Amino acid sequence: MRAVFGLVLLIGMGLAGFAVYMVKGYFDTQSVQLQRERARAASAIVTVDVYAPTRALTYGELLMPEDVQLIKYARDFLPEGVFQTEEALFPAGLDTPRVVVLPMQINEPIMANKVTEPGASRGLTALVEPGMRAFPISGRVASGFGALRPGDRIDVYWTGLLRNGAEVTNLLKSGLQIIAVTGDQSERGGPQNVVVQVTPEEVALLTQADNSGALTLSLVGAGDEATVGAIQVDNQQITGEQDAVVEAAPEPEPEEEKCFIIQRSGTERVQVEIECAD
Structure with missing residues:
Protein backbone atom coordinates (compact mmCIF):
# COMPACT_ATOMS: atom_id res chain seq x y z
CA MET A 1 0.00 0.00 0.00
CA ARG A 2 2.79 2.33 0.87
CA ALA A 3 4.40 1.54 -2.47
CA VAL A 4 1.21 2.47 -4.35
CA PHE A 5 0.89 5.70 -2.38
CA GLY A 6 4.49 6.58 -3.13
CA LEU A 7 3.98 5.89 -6.82
CA VAL A 8 0.88 8.07 -6.92
CA LEU A 9 2.75 10.83 -5.13
CA LEU A 10 5.59 10.72 -7.62
CA ILE A 11 3.20 10.78 -10.56
CA GLY A 12 1.34 13.73 -9.03
CA MET A 13 4.55 15.66 -8.46
CA GLY A 14 5.61 14.96 -12.05
CA LEU A 15 2.29 16.17 -13.44
CA ALA A 16 2.47 19.28 -11.28
CA GLY A 17 5.98 20.06 -12.48
CA PHE A 18 4.94 19.57 -16.09
CA ALA A 19 1.94 21.87 -15.57
CA VAL A 20 4.19 24.55 -14.07
CA TYR A 21 6.53 24.21 -17.03
CA MET A 22 3.69 24.55 -19.52
CA VAL A 23 2.22 27.57 -17.73
CA LYS A 24 5.63 29.24 -17.59
CA GLY A 25 6.13 28.63 -21.31
CA TYR A 26 2.73 30.10 -22.07
CA PHE A 27 3.41 33.24 -20.06
CA ASP A 28 6.84 33.62 -21.66
CA THR A 29 5.25 33.39 -25.11
CA GLN A 30 2.58 35.91 -24.17
CA SER A 31 5.23 38.27 -22.80
CA VAL A 32 7.25 38.12 -26.04
CA GLN A 33 4.14 38.77 -28.15
CA LEU A 34 3.15 41.65 -25.91
CA GLN A 35 6.59 43.22 -26.31
CA ARG A 36 6.35 42.83 -30.08
CA GLU A 37 2.94 44.49 -30.16
CA ARG A 38 4.21 47.36 -28.05
CA ALA A 39 7.22 47.82 -30.36
CA ARG A 40 4.96 47.68 -33.42
CA ALA A 41 2.59 50.24 -31.90
CA ALA A 42 5.50 52.54 -31.07
CA SER A 43 6.78 52.39 -34.66
CA ALA A 44 3.35 52.71 -36.29
CA ILE A 45 2.76 55.84 -38.40
CA VAL A 46 0.21 58.15 -36.85
CA THR A 47 -2.23 59.50 -39.42
CA LEU A 124 -6.29 85.96 -63.78
CA THR A 125 -6.46 88.60 -61.07
CA ALA A 126 -6.91 85.79 -58.56
CA LEU A 127 -3.58 84.26 -59.62
CA VAL A 128 -1.31 87.31 -59.59
CA GLU A 129 0.62 88.06 -56.41
CA PRO A 130 0.82 91.65 -55.08
CA GLY A 131 3.41 93.71 -56.96
CA MET A 132 3.49 91.29 -59.88
CA ARG A 133 1.88 91.39 -63.33
CA ALA A 134 0.31 88.80 -65.62
CA PHE A 135 1.91 88.88 -69.08
CA PRO A 136 0.92 86.81 -72.13
CA ILE A 137 3.69 85.23 -74.20
CA SER A 138 3.33 83.56 -77.56
CA GLY A 139 6.37 81.55 -78.56
CA ARG A 140 7.51 78.48 -80.42
CA VAL A 141 7.92 75.37 -78.27
CA ALA A 142 10.22 72.51 -79.18
CA SER A 143 8.27 69.36 -80.02
CA GLY A 144 8.53 66.23 -77.93
CA PHE A 145 7.01 67.11 -74.56
CA GLY A 146 3.51 68.22 -75.58
CA ALA A 147 1.54 71.20 -74.39
CA LEU A 148 2.59 73.47 -71.54
CA ARG A 149 0.43 73.54 -68.42
CA PRO A 150 -0.19 75.95 -65.52
CA GLY A 151 2.46 75.44 -62.88
CA ASP A 152 5.21 74.63 -65.42
CA ARG A 153 8.31 76.83 -65.51
CA ILE A 154 9.88 78.03 -68.74
CA ASP A 155 12.96 79.77 -70.09
CA VAL A 156 12.34 82.46 -72.73
CA TYR A 157 14.85 82.88 -75.59
CA TRP A 158 14.94 85.84 -77.99
CA THR A 159 16.25 85.63 -81.56
CA GLY A 160 16.87 88.87 -83.44
CA LEU A 161 19.38 91.17 -85.14
CA LEU A 162 22.04 93.29 -83.47
CA ARG A 163 22.98 96.78 -84.67
CA ASN A 164 25.81 95.36 -86.77
CA GLY A 165 23.37 93.06 -88.56
CA ALA A 166 24.46 89.85 -86.81
CA GLU A 167 21.65 87.48 -85.81
CA VAL A 168 21.87 86.12 -82.26
CA THR A 169 19.80 84.11 -79.79
CA ASN A 170 19.83 85.27 -76.16
CA LEU A 171 18.43 83.72 -72.99
CA LEU A 172 16.03 86.48 -72.01
CA LYS A 173 14.45 85.20 -68.78
CA SER A 174 14.83 81.94 -66.88
CA GLY A 175 12.38 80.03 -64.68
CA LEU A 176 9.21 82.02 -65.35
CA GLN A 177 6.15 80.27 -63.91
CA ILE A 178 3.09 79.74 -66.08
CA ILE A 179 -0.12 80.75 -64.31
CA ALA A 180 -2.49 80.17 -67.22
CA VAL A 181 -2.61 78.69 -70.71
CA THR A 182 -4.74 80.35 -73.37
CA GLY A 183 -5.87 79.32 -76.83
CA ASP A 184 -5.74 75.90 -78.44
CA GLN A 185 -2.70 73.98 -77.19
CA SER A 186 -3.40 70.80 -79.14
CA GLU A 187 -0.77 71.51 -81.79
CA ARG A 188 2.52 70.19 -80.50
CA GLY A 189 5.76 71.80 -81.52
CA GLY A 190 4.07 74.97 -82.77
CA PRO A 191 3.40 78.35 -81.13
CA GLN A 192 1.81 78.17 -77.70
CA ASN A 193 0.17 80.98 -75.77
CA VAL A 194 0.83 81.14 -72.05
CA VAL A 195 0.47 83.71 -69.27
CA VAL A 196 3.37 84.18 -66.86
CA GLN A 197 3.76 86.17 -63.66
CA VAL A 198 6.49 88.82 -63.95
CA THR A 199 7.58 92.16 -62.51
CA PRO A 200 6.64 95.45 -64.23
CA GLU A 201 10.25 95.78 -65.48
CA GLU A 202 10.07 92.31 -67.01
CA VAL A 203 6.84 93.31 -68.77
CA ALA A 204 8.74 96.09 -70.57
CA LEU A 205 11.62 93.72 -71.41
CA LEU A 206 9.35 91.02 -72.82
CA THR A 207 7.28 93.55 -74.77
CA GLN A 208 10.38 94.98 -76.45
CA ALA A 209 11.68 91.47 -77.18
CA ASP A 210 8.38 90.41 -78.73
CA ASN A 211 8.33 93.48 -80.98
CA SER A 212 11.94 93.16 -82.14
CA GLY A 213 12.42 89.43 -82.68
CA ALA A 214 11.07 85.90 -82.24
CA LEU A 215 10.53 84.17 -78.89
CA THR A 216 11.14 80.49 -78.09
CA LEU A 217 9.89 78.78 -74.92
CA SER A 218 11.85 75.99 -73.26
CA LEU A 219 10.41 73.80 -70.48
CA VAL A 220 12.35 73.72 -67.19
CA GLY A 221 12.49 70.36 -65.41
CA ALA A 222 10.55 69.84 -62.19
CA GLY A 223 12.70 70.58 -59.15
CA ASP A 224 15.42 72.25 -61.21
CA GLU A 225 16.61 75.21 -59.14
CA ALA A 226 19.92 75.75 -60.92
CA THR A 227 20.84 79.37 -61.66
CA VAL A 228 21.38 79.99 -65.37
CA GLY A 229 23.74 82.77 -66.43
CA ALA A 230 23.72 84.89 -69.55
CA ILE A 231 23.64 82.92 -72.81
CA GLN A 232 24.22 84.32 -76.31
CA VAL A 233 24.73 82.28 -79.48
CA ASP A 234 25.33 83.54 -83.02
CA ASN A 235 25.87 81.89 -86.39
CA GLN A 236 29.64 81.87 -85.92
CA GLN A 237 29.33 79.49 -82.97
CA ILE A 238 27.10 77.20 -85.02
CA THR A 239 29.00 77.13 -88.30
CA GLY A 240 32.50 77.78 -86.96
CA GLU A 241 33.06 80.42 -89.65
CA GLN A 242 35.16 83.43 -88.78
CA ASP A 243 34.09 86.92 -89.68
CA ALA A 244 36.02 88.27 -92.64
CA VAL A 245 38.59 90.91 -91.70
CA VAL A 246 38.47 93.89 -94.04
CA GLU A 247 41.87 95.56 -94.38
CA ALA A 248 41.84 99.31 -94.57
CA ALA A 249 42.80 100.73 -97.96
CA PRO A 250 46.25 102.42 -97.99
CA GLU A 251 46.12 106.16 -97.88
CA PRO A 252 47.09 107.76 -101.22
CA GLU A 253 50.41 109.50 -101.33
CA PRO A 254 50.12 113.29 -101.47
CA GLU A 255 50.47 114.64 -105.01
CA GLU A 256 53.32 117.02 -105.82
CA GLU A 257 52.18 120.59 -105.71
CA LYS A 258 51.97 122.28 -109.13
CA CYS A 259 51.84 125.99 -109.94
CA PHE A 260 50.43 127.68 -113.07
CA ILE A 261 50.17 131.11 -114.68
CA ILE A 262 47.77 132.33 -117.28
CA GLN A 263 49.20 133.73 -120.52
CA ARG A 264 47.23 135.40 -123.26
CA SER A 265 47.79 134.51 -126.86
CA GLY A 266 45.58 136.78 -128.89
CA THR A 267 42.10 136.10 -127.71
CA GLU A 268 42.99 132.78 -126.05
CA ARG A 269 43.97 132.22 -122.45
CA VAL A 270 46.60 129.50 -121.93
CA GLN A 271 47.53 127.90 -118.59
CA VAL A 272 51.33 127.42 -118.31
CA GLU A 273 52.97 125.41 -115.52
CA ILE A 274 55.82 127.12 -113.75
CA GLU A 275 58.13 126.28 -110.87
CA CYS A 276 56.48 126.93 -107.52
CA ALA A 277 58.17 129.42 -105.27
CA ASP A 278 59.26 128.10 -101.90
Whole structure:
Protein backbone atom coordinates (compact mmCIF):
# COMPACT_ATOMS: atom_id res chain seq x y z
CA MET A 1 0.00 0.00 0.00
CA ARG A 2 2.79 2.33 0.87
CA ALA A 3 4.40 1.54 -2.47
CA VAL A 4 1.21 2.47 -4.35
CA PHE A 5 0.89 5.70 -2.38
CA GLY A 6 4.49 6.58 -3.13
CA LEU A 7 3.98 5.89 -6.82
CA VAL A 8 0.88 8.07 -6.92
CA LEU A 9 2.75 10.83 -5.13
CA LEU A 10 5.59 10.72 -7.62
CA ILE A 11 3.20 10.78 -10.56
CA GLY A 12 1.34 13.73 -9.03
CA MET A 13 4.55 15.66 -8.46
CA GLY A 14 5.61 14.96 -12.05
CA LEU A 15 2.29 16.17 -13.44
CA ALA A 16 2.47 19.28 -11.28
CA GLY A 17 5.98 20.06 -12.48
CA PHE A 18 4.94 19.57 -16.09
CA ALA A 19 1.94 21.87 -15.57
CA VAL A 20 4.19 24.55 -14.07
CA TYR A 21 6.53 24.21 -17.03
CA MET A 22 3.69 24.55 -19.52
CA VAL A 23 2.22 27.57 -17.73
CA LYS A 24 5.63 29.24 -17.59
CA GLY A 25 6.13 28.63 -21.31
CA TYR A 26 2.73 30.10 -22.07
CA PHE A 27 3.41 33.24 -20.06
CA ASP A 28 6.84 33.62 -21.66
CA THR A 29 5.25 33.39 -25.11
CA GLN A 30 2.58 35.91 -24.17
CA SER A 31 5.23 38.27 -22.80
CA VAL A 32 7.25 38.12 -26.04
CA GLN A 33 4.14 38.77 -28.15
CA LEU A 34 3.15 41.65 -25.91
CA GLN A 35 6.59 43.22 -26.31
CA ARG A 36 6.35 42.83 -30.08
CA GLU A 37 2.94 44.49 -30.16
CA ARG A 38 4.21 47.36 -28.05
CA ALA A 39 7.22 47.82 -30.36
CA ARG A 40 4.96 47.68 -33.42
CA ALA A 41 2.59 50.24 -31.90
CA ALA A 42 5.50 52.54 -31.07
CA SER A 43 6.78 52.39 -34.66
CA ALA A 44 3.35 52.71 -36.29
CA ILE A 45 2.76 55.84 -38.40
CA VAL A 46 0.21 58.15 -36.85
CA THR A 47 -2.23 59.50 -39.42
CA VAL A 48 -4.61 62.46 -39.49
CA ASP A 49 -7.54 63.37 -41.73
CA VAL A 50 -6.97 65.95 -44.50
CA TYR A 51 -9.07 67.01 -47.46
CA ALA A 52 -8.14 65.88 -50.99
CA PRO A 53 -9.86 66.01 -54.42
CA THR A 54 -12.10 63.19 -55.55
CA ARG A 55 -11.10 63.90 -59.17
CA ALA A 56 -8.32 65.61 -61.12
CA LEU A 57 -8.68 69.40 -61.00
CA THR A 58 -7.00 72.01 -63.19
CA TYR A 59 -6.61 75.78 -63.33
CA GLY A 60 -9.79 77.84 -63.17
CA GLU A 61 -12.13 75.10 -61.90
CA LEU A 62 -14.35 75.72 -58.90
CA LEU A 63 -13.58 73.60 -55.86
CA MET A 64 -17.00 72.45 -54.65
CA PRO A 65 -17.91 70.36 -51.56
CA GLU A 66 -18.69 67.37 -53.79
CA ASP A 67 -15.14 67.53 -55.21
CA VAL A 68 -13.40 66.79 -51.89
CA GLN A 69 -13.05 63.92 -49.45
CA LEU A 70 -11.14 63.11 -46.26
CA ILE A 71 -8.08 60.90 -46.59
CA LYS A 72 -5.54 59.58 -44.10
CA TYR A 73 -2.14 61.28 -44.20
CA ALA A 74 0.99 60.70 -42.09
CA ARG A 75 1.00 63.28 -39.32
CA ASP A 76 4.82 63.61 -39.23
CA PHE A 77 4.94 64.38 -42.97
CA LEU A 78 1.95 66.72 -43.17
CA PRO A 79 2.56 69.49 -45.77
CA GLU A 80 2.07 73.10 -44.75
CA GLY A 81 -1.27 74.66 -45.65
CA VAL A 82 -3.50 71.56 -45.74
CA PHE A 83 -7.16 71.65 -44.70
CA GLN A 84 -8.29 69.28 -41.96
CA THR A 85 -11.82 70.53 -41.36
CA GLU A 86 -14.74 71.53 -43.55
CA GLU A 87 -14.89 74.90 -41.78
CA ALA A 88 -11.26 75.63 -42.74
CA LEU A 89 -11.78 74.64 -46.37
CA PHE A 90 -15.11 76.47 -46.78
CA PRO A 91 -15.09 79.15 -44.08
CA ALA A 92 -17.72 81.24 -45.90
CA GLY A 93 -20.09 78.30 -46.26
CA LEU A 94 -20.54 75.42 -48.68
CA ASP A 95 -22.12 77.78 -51.24
CA THR A 96 -18.91 79.85 -51.51
CA PRO A 97 -16.32 77.72 -53.35
CA ARG A 98 -12.65 78.33 -53.96
CA VAL A 99 -10.94 78.49 -57.38
CA VAL A 100 -8.16 76.08 -58.34
CA VAL A 101 -4.94 77.87 -59.31
CA LEU A 102 -2.61 74.83 -59.59
CA PRO A 103 -3.53 71.39 -60.96
CA MET A 104 -4.25 68.66 -58.40
CA GLN A 105 -4.64 64.90 -58.74
CA ILE A 106 -6.99 62.52 -56.93
CA ASN A 107 -6.02 61.99 -53.26
CA GLU A 108 -3.45 64.79 -53.39
CA PRO A 109 -3.79 66.96 -50.25
CA ILE A 110 -5.41 70.30 -51.00
CA MET A 111 -3.06 73.10 -49.92
CA ALA A 112 -3.69 76.81 -49.53
CA ASN A 113 -1.27 77.75 -52.32
CA LYS A 114 -3.25 75.67 -54.83
CA VAL A 115 -6.60 77.41 -54.31
CA THR A 116 -7.82 80.98 -53.96
CA GLU A 117 -9.60 82.51 -51.04
CA PRO A 118 -13.31 81.62 -50.87
CA GLY A 119 -15.41 83.61 -53.33
CA ALA A 120 -12.43 84.88 -55.39
CA SER A 121 -12.85 85.66 -59.09
CA ARG A 122 -12.07 82.94 -61.60
CA GLY A 123 -10.04 85.44 -63.67
CA LEU A 124 -6.29 85.96 -63.78
CA THR A 125 -6.46 88.60 -61.07
CA ALA A 126 -6.91 85.79 -58.56
CA LEU A 127 -3.58 84.26 -59.62
CA VAL A 128 -1.31 87.31 -59.59
CA GLU A 129 0.62 88.06 -56.41
CA PRO A 130 0.82 91.65 -55.08
CA GLY A 131 3.41 93.71 -56.96
CA MET A 132 3.49 91.29 -59.88
CA ARG A 133 1.88 91.39 -63.33
CA ALA A 134 0.31 88.80 -65.62
CA PHE A 135 1.91 88.88 -69.08
CA PRO A 136 0.92 86.81 -72.13
CA ILE A 137 3.69 85.23 -74.20
CA SER A 138 3.33 83.56 -77.56
CA GLY A 139 6.37 81.55 -78.56
CA ARG A 140 7.51 78.48 -80.42
CA VAL A 141 7.92 75.37 -78.27
CA ALA A 142 10.22 72.51 -79.18
CA SER A 143 8.27 69.36 -80.02
CA GLY A 144 8.53 66.23 -77.93
CA PHE A 145 7.01 67.11 -74.56
CA GLY A 146 3.51 68.22 -75.58
CA ALA A 147 1.54 71.20 -74.39
CA LEU A 148 2.59 73.47 -71.54
CA ARG A 149 0.43 73.54 -68.42
CA PRO A 150 -0.19 75.95 -65.52
CA GLY A 151 2.46 75.44 -62.88
CA ASP A 152 5.21 74.63 -65.42
CA ARG A 153 8.31 76.83 -65.51
CA ILE A 154 9.88 78.03 -68.74
CA ASP A 155 12.96 79.77 -70.09
CA VAL A 156 12.34 82.46 -72.73
CA TYR A 157 14.85 82.88 -75.59
CA TRP A 158 14.94 85.84 -77.99
CA THR A 159 16.25 85.63 -81.56
CA GLY A 160 16.87 88.87 -83.44
CA LEU A 161 19.38 91.17 -85.14
CA LEU A 162 22.04 93.29 -83.47
CA ARG A 163 22.98 96.78 -84.67
CA ASN A 164 25.81 95.36 -86.77
CA GLY A 165 23.37 93.06 -88.56
CA ALA A 166 24.46 89.85 -86.81
CA GLU A 167 21.65 87.48 -85.81
CA VAL A 168 21.87 86.12 -82.26
CA THR A 169 19.80 84.11 -79.79
CA ASN A 170 19.83 85.27 -76.16
CA LEU A 171 18.43 83.72 -72.99
CA LEU A 172 16.03 86.48 -72.01
CA LYS A 173 14.45 85.20 -68.78
CA SER A 174 14.83 81.94 -66.88
CA GLY A 175 12.38 80.03 -64.68
CA LEU A 176 9.21 82.02 -65.35
CA GLN A 177 6.15 80.27 -63.91
CA ILE A 178 3.09 79.74 -66.08
CA ILE A 179 -0.12 80.75 -64.31
CA ALA A 180 -2.49 80.17 -67.22
CA VAL A 181 -2.61 78.69 -70.71
CA THR A 182 -4.74 80.35 -73.37
CA GLY A 183 -5.87 79.32 -76.83
CA ASP A 184 -5.74 75.90 -78.44
CA GLN A 185 -2.70 73.98 -77.19
CA SER A 186 -3.40 70.80 -79.14
CA GLU A 187 -0.77 71.51 -81.79
CA ARG A 188 2.52 70.19 -80.50
CA GLY A 189 5.76 71.80 -81.52
CA GLY A 190 4.07 74.97 -82.77
CA PRO A 191 3.40 78.35 -81.13
CA GLN A 192 1.81 78.17 -77.70
CA ASN A 193 0.17 80.98 -75.77
CA VAL A 194 0.83 81.14 -72.05
CA VAL A 195 0.47 83.71 -69.27
CA VAL A 196 3.37 84.18 -66.86
CA GLN A 197 3.76 86.17 -63.66
CA VAL A 198 6.49 88.82 -63.95
CA THR A 199 7.58 92.16 -62.51
CA PRO A 200 6.64 95.45 -64.23
CA GLU A 201 10.25 95.78 -65.48
CA GLU A 202 10.07 92.31 -67.01
CA VAL A 203 6.84 93.31 -68.77
CA ALA A 204 8.74 96.09 -70.57
CA LEU A 205 11.62 93.72 -71.41
CA LEU A 206 9.35 91.02 -72.82
CA THR A 207 7.28 93.55 -74.77
CA GLN A 208 10.38 94.98 -76.45
CA ALA A 209 11.68 91.47 -77.18
CA ASP A 210 8.38 90.41 -78.73
CA ASN A 211 8.33 93.48 -80.98
CA SER A 212 11.94 93.16 -82.14
CA GLY A 213 12.42 89.43 -82.68
CA ALA A 214 11.07 85.90 -82.24
CA LEU A 215 10.53 84.17 -78.89
CA THR A 216 11.14 80.49 -78.09
CA LEU A 217 9.89 78.78 -74.92
CA SER A 218 11.85 75.99 -73.26
CA LEU A 219 10.41 73.80 -70.48
CA VAL A 220 12.35 73.72 -67.19
CA GLY A 221 12.49 70.36 -65.41
CA ALA A 222 10.55 69.84 -62.19
CA GLY A 223 12.70 70.58 -59.15
CA ASP A 224 15.42 72.25 -61.21
CA GLU A 225 16.61 75.21 -59.14
CA ALA A 226 19.92 75.75 -60.92
CA THR A 227 20.84 79.37 -61.66
CA VAL A 228 21.38 79.99 -65.37
CA GLY A 229 23.74 82.77 -66.43
CA ALA A 230 23.72 84.89 -69.55
CA ILE A 231 23.64 82.92 -72.81
CA GLN A 232 24.22 84.32 -76.31
CA VAL A 233 24.73 82.28 -79.48
CA ASP A 234 25.33 83.54 -83.02
CA ASN A 235 25.87 81.89 -86.39
CA GLN A 236 29.64 81.87 -85.92
CA GLN A 237 29.33 79.49 -82.97
CA ILE A 238 27.10 77.20 -85.02
CA THR A 239 29.00 77.13 -88.30
CA GLY A 240 32.50 77.78 -86.96
CA GLU A 241 33.06 80.42 -89.65
CA GLN A 242 35.16 83.43 -88.78
CA ASP A 243 34.09 86.92 -89.68
CA ALA A 244 36.02 88.27 -92.64
CA VAL A 245 38.59 90.91 -91.70
CA VAL A 246 38.47 93.89 -94.04
CA GLU A 247 41.87 95.56 -94.38
CA ALA A 248 41.84 99.31 -94.57
CA ALA A 249 42.80 100.73 -97.96
CA PRO A 250 46.25 102.42 -97.99
CA GLU A 251 46.12 106.16 -97.88
CA PRO A 252 47.09 107.76 -101.22
CA GLU A 253 50.41 109.50 -101.33
CA PRO A 254 50.12 113.29 -101.47
CA GLU A 255 50.47 114.64 -105.01
CA GLU A 256 53.32 117.02 -105.82
CA GLU A 257 52.18 120.59 -105.71
CA LYS A 258 51.97 122.28 -109.13
CA CYS A 259 51.84 125.99 -109.94
CA PHE A 260 50.43 127.68 -113.07
CA ILE A 261 50.17 131.11 -114.68
CA ILE A 262 47.77 132.33 -117.28
CA GLN A 263 49.20 133.73 -120.52
CA ARG A 264 47.23 135.40 -123.26
CA SER A 265 47.79 134.51 -126.86
CA GLY A 266 45.58 136.78 -128.89
CA THR A 267 42.10 136.10 -127.71
CA GLU A 268 42.99 132.78 -126.05
CA ARG A 269 43.97 132.22 -122.45
CA VAL A 270 46.60 129.50 -121.93
CA GLN A 271 47.53 127.90 -118.59
CA VAL A 272 51.33 127.42 -118.31
CA GLU A 273 52.97 125.41 -115.52
CA ILE A 274 55.82 127.12 -113.75
CA GLU A 275 58.13 126.28 -110.87
CA CYS A 276 56.48 126.93 -107.52
CA ALA A 277 58.17 129.42 -105.27
CA ASP A 278 59.26 128.10 -101.90
